[in-house]
Amino acid sequence: MMKVEAIIRPERLGATKSALEEKGIHGMTVTEVHGRGEQKGLEFTHRAGKFRVDMLPKVKVEIVVKDHQVDVVVDAICTSARTGEVGDGKIFLIPVEKVIRVRTGEAED
Amino acid sequence: MMKVEAIIRPERLGATKSALEEKGIHGMTVTEVHGRGEQKGLEFTHRAGKFRVDMLPKVKVEIVVKDHQVDVVVDAICTSARTGEVGDGKIFLIPVEKVIRVRTGEAED
Amino acid sequence: MMKVEAIIRPERLGATKSALEEKGIHGMTVTEVHGRGEQKGLEFTHRAGKFRVDMLPKVKVEIVVKDHQVDVVVDAICTSARTGEVGDGKIFLIPVEKVIRVRTGEAED
Amino acid sequence: MAVDAGNTAWVLISAALVFIMTPAVGFFYGGMLGKKNVLSILGQTIIIIGMVTLIWVTVGFTLAFGGNGQDLIGNFDWIMLDKVGIEPLAPYDFTSVPGILFMMFQGMFAIITVALIIGGVAERMKLKALVIFLFVWTLAIYIPVAHWVWGGGWIAQLGALDFAGGTVVHITAGVSVLAAVLVLGKRSTLSNGGVEMAHNIPFVVLGGALLWIGWFGFNGGSALAADGIAANAFVVTMVAGATAAVVWGIVSWLHLGRPGVLGMISGAIAGLVAITPACGYVNVTGAIVIGLGAGVFCYAGILLKKRFDYDDALDVFGVHGVGGTWGAIATGLLATGTLASSSQGLLYGGGFDLLVSQLIAVVVVYAFAFSVTFVILKVMKMVMVVRVTKEEERIGADIIQHGENAYS
């Protein structure tokens, strides 16, 4: 199994969920995170001036799938989460040794 | 070492912590997440109607342990976090190459 | 590639970011978490008494880097996030199979 | 009449209480939205306070309250508050409060009415377009209708009753939102079937609680004196709000199996809306009936939205439009004739006279508010960009329009 860990823009989460659903991928875990990368932050207004925030709100989507589904998932995310501007995010593929379902205790490798 | 990454119901966190403690497992990191899986969401009330939320609050518990402790941890979580209803969650086992303690800089594989 | 996953004190995040920047490491993802380990919690005041909270606020910093950069990153974090008191945190090294950039779809192993 | 300290004290504090209703609406609405749009609502309430105050002290007050007796609109006698001073102001000097205070008390009503609208059109208009729309709306709709009802215009002459603004405030706002959302269209996030949970229900309750206390000034202060009429208005306000909150809870318990907190506080607001036109004329029994009707009708009013598939984001029509209408009609049914007016409602032996006047006022204001709002926005759409882009909608108004995040 593989964990597909995608850091994307919060406003693209809805589209990404839909795109995955179309591919039959339903299970996922979402975390609110802050990140920075190539994107050099965003300007915010203060009472009388601007300031730059370098850590921007992102959303981490974690999807654990069988190895053969990885490409489908990655493609779906890339297409749906993309805006083409810097800051679209990254996907990390992390090997998972085993998955256990808490309700039943059954395991899958 | 192995990272045991469990996504469980928030209301089972207390019981899970106790169960792990009984097995002598103390260190852990907890994150508030939202997830979906088999569980088809939950109905919430609105002013005048209901709506379904498909991403439900879950808690992610991460415990990094030596390989031989993994089974104990998984068992403890499965038993303590289980309600038997859909939505109990998943455990992912992820290999960890090395663990470093920030305070001392010492490493453990 | 390797994911360096560091759990550190929130108040050391600023210093850690600076230290990494000095080493040319810019990309990272940060999550607010709660954790416990050797540190036996902290005492808080209530209206008329104290209570102990065993899960303390920590910050998880995730940095995915090429394998040869891992040591630099680990060193930078250890030095900058250290206070020498219990509770400084842990760093976990987790293998990453592939990294994909959402904006372009290009992958790196 | 000379200035009376007791009455002035009450109108002073009532004006302050009505003031707080506008930020309160900001919390009531803002809490119901997602957390990326809450600041935009709060910011709009501040802008409205500023803009409408300036309109009011320059030309608004004189156009609404000047020329008492003229059918359609006031005059410029009091432009820039000329002659409006610290003495009671004829022909409103029955109030025994300083003219400038009478002016400001009425101005607070203009502000809150405009603020009600932003909940309906939320999450889709460009800030600049919204400000222009509300500016024109104040002049073209609020001020004329205020004149008709309170400035001695044709509705006042007709004998229709509206103690504290069922028609002037709630119907104008509610119906205009209906017209506006038809012109503007739905939010794109909504069209995708996205449902957004209220991001902070405690803020909704906070806003609702502040609205409720503000309403005591709104309705009680409309007596313009600290007398028995003010006391009666205060009490029936309390009773109608309380009744409607309970009724809403029961209705949703029956309908959904559970009473939501968001629902019950909305029910309270519905009851407060409905009692507004009636509070100078009905007794506590009347207030219970009005609260009961408000709970049922406004609940149904919100369901209308799904049925007819328009996007009145925070149900300004469902709560204020429907509630204001019910209150205006109920006044024609339940006015006792022994309080602030001798006109009696149908159920109190007054026959159909009052009821018919009430209905005429309601129908004409519906038609007026709807059509003028429709035209304003249609014209605006032709000459400027009125809506934000889909991408901006997704990112949220707080970042896009204000460059701020509510929480960090």
Add this chain to the structure above:
Amino acid sequence: MAVDAGNTAWVLISAALVFIMTPAVGFFYGGMLGKKNVLSILGQTIIIIGMVTLIWVTVGFTLAFGGNGQDLIGNFDWIMLDKVGIEPLAPYDFTSVPGILFMMFQGMFAIITVALIIGGVAERMKLKALVIFLFVWTLAIYIPVAHWVWGGGWIAQLGALDFAGGTVVHITAGVSVLAAVLVLGKRSTLSNGGVEMAHNIPFVVLGGALLWIGWFGFNGGSALAADGIAANAFVVTMVAGATAAVVWGIVSWLHLGRPGVLGMISGAIAGLVAITPACGYVNVTGAIVIGLGAGVFCYAGILLKKRFDYDDALDVFGVHGVGGTWGAIATGLLATGTLASSSQGLLYGGGFDLLVSQLIAVVVVYAFAFSVTFVILKVMKMVMVVRVTKEEERIGADIIQHGENAYS
């Protein structure tokens, strides 16, 4: 006496200030709970506002304030507010405010008293059971005690003093919570040794601040006139709250090494509770003494809970029970005899008379509130399910009872 505008203005605004105390309690309590139970508290405050208002205007007011001179309970002369109108209402017409306003001002006290209880029994009762309990409690405990003290009942005849409700409001609520938690038992989450941090201390401070401003109407308005007695009540209220906040901070600094913010705002509330019965009778020196005692005794009152191991979730007994008791006794010590009553306290030369009357009133109300609450809940437990399940407790009342999340 004819209606006086100045006094009416003050009682109108005081009634509004007491109104806001109920949502304020919601924030004060709700912020102290975890975030999965905050809405349930806020929702309960709305339900209580609705339910108690309806009880009050139908039978409550007449049972509490009717039949002045009857020992134990009022009569039905003013049922459905019959004869309660916009003129002052004999025999309460010394107040020179409209009868209907006097009725509502007193009704606000009933509401807030009932709302105090929910903090003690929080996080364990089924909503339906809670509503039934509070309904019966209002009729069986609040209304009789209000009659005894303010409606010309036996405590009034005895000569015991309770200006704004130390006995009627705070002791009844505090003692009833003690009885209730004994019958209900502890929260299961608590029995597991779980400690829950306050989820939003700023909300606690917000609630506390709104309570404080509301208390000016509660105590000051109880003069039922805008006169020197009202002014004195206002000032001693401020001073007692201020003193107790500081004292609490110092006590916890000595005890814990740090003054908590939760503690200091609770200290302020303790001081406000304690001054309530006394505020029409004591001067500023008395207020400082009362504040000092409140800070110390209520701090100790909270520690009692650990000692005796009952689960009064938000310390309603520790703060309101203990504070109200101290205030009632302190009135017997510190009444100057020169303000709203000529009875002097022990330390002002009045001998033991007043003190003994105060003690009798306190003891009887303790016994009455405790035993009646105990019986009500014991009976309820026999005929219906009163508590939520452990699983529901863990999931939290917001989802279980209301189907809502406070934040998203």
Add this chain to the structure above:
Amino acid sequence: MAVDAGNTAWVLISAALVFIMTPAVGFFYGGMLGKKNVLSILGQTIIIIGMVTLIWVTVGFTLAFGGNGQDLIGNFDWIMLDKVGIEPLAPYDFTSVPGILFMMFQGMFAIITVALIIGGVAERMKLKALVIFLFVWTLAIYIPVAHWVWGGGWIAQLGALDFAGGTVVHITAGVSVLAAVLVLGKRSTLSNGGVEMAHNIPFVVLGGALLWIGWFGFNGGSALAADGIAANAFVVTMVAGATAAVVWGIVSWLHLGRPGVLGMISGAIAGLVAITPACGYVNVTGAIVIGLGAGVFCYAGILLKKRFDYDDALDVFGVHGVGGTWGAIATGLLATGTLASSSQGLLYGGGFDLLVSQLIAVVVVYAFAFSVTFVILKVMKMVMVVRVTKEEERIGADIIQHGENAYS
């Protein structure tokens, strides 16, 4: 003069409104800080309410308002409120409100003034040092200046006007912050270039809204009667706040491309500050001018901080110092001579007399507040530890000083 119910009602409620401004400042400031320092601000407001109340009723009131006619400081005639009772208090008995209420209304001003300071020195002082500093500050700066202006001291004799506290409240607080941050130095987190986002802008707006409603009592209540002057003060307060909010929005739109919500609410506060000294003397036209100036000058005042690189955390000097100064000067320009004083401003035909008096008052109070604050803190630094450590600064005052987390 005998006690008048109408005037007393208004001053009672005004005192309550000024009271709420102190917790309101807590939310206004606390929301602007990071979430690890919000409780410390809220806690400090509670401590200040407690401490200043106790100072005021013991020695503060008599030192500020006693000895009317003495140039520099009052006397001890009313120590422990001796002779201050429920009758009007000579020589302030023109107010027809109970002496004890006059005392408390003035006391509320002392509290809020001290509370303003904490926003400037936020996030760096040890709590114990802060409390000592504010204690001394109240006695050494607030009380003398209040005497000079309102207690019949030399500024009053000079003929300078300060209706509700531009000099006494806003200039003393703003200038003292300037001196304090020079002595204390910058926050270490700031020196590292760290910018902290406001953690809860809705709280800032909530605080701002409560400040605004409080200001109606602050300015309107300063008439000490419910009369035309109070009404005028109320109205110009509204207009100046509204104007400055809009102007700030426009300025930041021009400057930054977007109007921030934090900015607009700050603009409102700036306008309210600036109208404070003037509100008894100027008309609505004057208020618009003052609001306009406030929006521009205070915006610039905040920019000063960057230019001169001092760390006035929440711009107490930029908003209160600059706004108060502008208001004091504007009074010398715009006083009509037809309201609470017959002195006319330069633009209303009064020549330079008033303007010069205003300038003298401003300059002397600047020098006094700055130098005394400077000395107090310099001395404190020599005898005790005044600042927290860098590590404590990073962890945040909530945990370090109070052992609490605001949210969980």
